[in-house]
Amino acid sequence: MPWPCSARLLQEVFGIERIALVYGWSMGGMQAYHWGACHADMAGRIAVVCGSARCSPFNQVFLEGVRAALTADPAFRDGHFAAPPRAGYRAMGRVYAGWALSHAFYRDELWRAAGFESLEAFLAGTWDSNFARRDANDLLAQLWTWQHGDISRCDAFGGDLDRSLAAIRADVLLMPGRTDAYFQAQDNAAELPRLTGARTAALRPIPSDYGHRAGNPHNIPADRAFLRETIAAFLAA
Template sequence: MANSGDYQIFEAGDVTLQSGRVFPSLRLAYKTYGALNAAKDNVIVYPTSFGAQHSDIEWLIERGGALDPERYFIVIPNLFGNGLSSSPSNSRGQLGEAPFPLISYHDAVAVQRRLLVEQFGIAKIALVYGWSMGGMQAYHWATCHPDMVERAAVVCGSARCSPYNAVFLEAVKAALTADPAFEDGRFTRKPEAGLRAMGRVYAGWAMSYEFYRDETWRESGFGSLEDYLAVSWDMAFAHRDADNLLAQIATWQNGDVSRCAAFAGDLDRALAAVRARIVLMPGQTDRYFDWRDNEAELGRLVNARSAELRPIPSIHGHRAGNPIRIPADRAFINAAVSSLLQS
């Protein structure tokens, strides 16, 4: 374990990935909040979402909130490819000129589990909570480690990446890699035009039809739609490394809880493995993690201690699951998660 500023590094060593490729000296960045109790039963795992680092999702960890650091020991593992854990931007020393490999959610959760067990001696997790790519990780946790996970909250996520979702990501990739800076499978310099184009593509998918129809962006002080797009989306990904974004898109597109030796692609069998109390919280107007995927999954969670579908009644699309400045959606999520933790 190493310390890097406000977070720590778990040195996982040489890890054989699902693909069969060995990643030398794989590193998992993480941050903890609160204290582990004597029984080690107050653990919440809170994985990061697309392009996010732990500092981007700390807003949900607050005294009196659902993720209360005075009651729980909260661990945020940074997903591979986010620039803190092993990523294209920080792994040239280990990989040389070899391309960055696909790291699946199964790979990520396996290393996260090693962190909890080897570093802290944790055998039970009170809750795995995640939004978007974090929600997909929460699903993988509940499926792959059913004896360890007591509760799971999947917010704007799904058990696998749907074809519709994958097409959205193809549009994002196409916008980003159309930049002249993309050569021979990687970026030779920062693709500023590609990152702006990516933001514009994201703007249409991340928010809902109703959000734009009702000009809801005016509530945030924008005088025109163009002002909203330019300020909120043109630079949305400018602070991230483009190769890192591509690596996480690959993880996302290949996401499937059943894509492993244990389940051999059988989604029904994978979802039947879940034993946790699980709440699926899709955004009612989310355009790429469609609530109907969660509805279909609900009936397959046949062995879960309880399984509930609680769509977030919001016009903020996918952003309803990350409502930093949306009080109503924030209150809905806090109430749902608090109820789950009390069950």
Template sequence: MIETTDYAIFDAGDVQLTSGQVFRSMKLAYKTYGRLNAARDNVIVYPTSFSAQHVDTEWLIGPDGVLDPERYFIVIPNLFGNGLSSSPSNSPDVLSDGRYPLVSYHDAIAVQHRLLVEHLQVKQIALVYGWSMGGMQAYHWAALHPDMVERVAVVCGSARCAPFNRVFLEGVKAALQADPAFQNGRFVTQPTAGMRAMGRVYAGWALSHAFYREEAWRGLGFDALEDFLTRSWDGAFARRAGDDLLAQIATWQNGDVSACARFDGDLSKALAAITARVLLMPGATDSYFQPSDNASEMPLLVNARSAELSPIPSIYGHRAGNPIHIPADRAFLRDKIQKLLAM
């Protein structure tokens, strides 16, 4: 264990990935909030989303927040590829050919499980809560460890990456890779132009038609649309290494809870393995994690103790699930999670 002032590192050693490749000295960065109770079962696991590090998502944690650290022991595991956990930017020699491998959600949850069981000695998980890529991880947790997970909240996420979602990501990836710094499958320098292009592409997908029609960006403190795009999106991903973003896009595009030997690609079998209480909260106007994906999953949750589909009634698209500056959406999430935890 390597303790730092802000987060800790769980060294998982050499890990065999679902691809069969071995990732040498795989490291999981994480941070905890609150205290573990005597029964070691007041645990909330809160995985990170695309490009996010724990500091980007911890705004949701607080006595008056969605997740209460005074009652629960909250663990944020940083998803591989985010620059803190093992990523292309900090693990250049994980394979003999120097190429960064595909790290699946199954790989991520396997290491997270080891962190909780081996190091933190957690017995039960009261809730796995995740937004976007975090929501996909929450689904994996529930299917792979049904004996351990009591509740799961999937916010703007799905059990697998839909074809339409994959195509959206192809556009994001193409914008990034169009930068001249992308050579022979990797970036030789930070792709400044590619990052800006990626941000502009993302801006049209992350928020809804109604958001722009109603000029809701004015409520976020912007005087003009170009000002919103420039200050919110041109540099939105510049804080991350280009290769790290590509690694997480690969994880996202290949996300499928059934893509393992246990379920053999059978989504019905994978979702039938879930016994937790399930709360699915898509954004009502989300363009790429569309509510219809969750609606199609509901009939497959045949063994869940309960299953609720409750779209977030918001014009903020995908961002409704991460409403840092959207009080109404934040209140909706808090109310739903409080009710779920009371069950």
């Protein structure tokens, strides 16, 4: 069962038996789902932002492309990186750039709002170095964890996704990005009617052209405001 130590930490060290809101974006959204399913008595509310209950096959294909770009670097030998993969970081960034943001983002040149004068300047200034500050072997572990994200893999559910979703008793708010390419809104829409044990369950897509980044809206005021207002209403309900 994922994250049992986190629950024990809250209970045994901090004396916290109930969490008002478990909030997570992206892989954090998958973790929020885990809290709701695996620690149903602790989570009062869960907010899944640009996440899903399991990594979809389409999402896994995207991640395979990212992995292939990174591991094509000659620094990848015998299953791990012996040195920082400079070319691999850049290749991974260029692949990721097309998925993290949307068709509309590039069509309407929304990168200009960040001060870039050309598409190439945006890619070079943002994505070419985006992953270079991270350890490449840690990135591989993160990709593996992401691909295997699935709340039904917990021992209590035996791979039954319907059973794991029905185990959630919290109030549930699903906030996919309307233009998110890999955690797609249609996946959350399919999960919604299967949350049969939840006190309440709602789907509130983020009306944004920033793709997956809408759920972590650094320097995107409209998306940040939408998230804050929606979460405030969720907590107040």
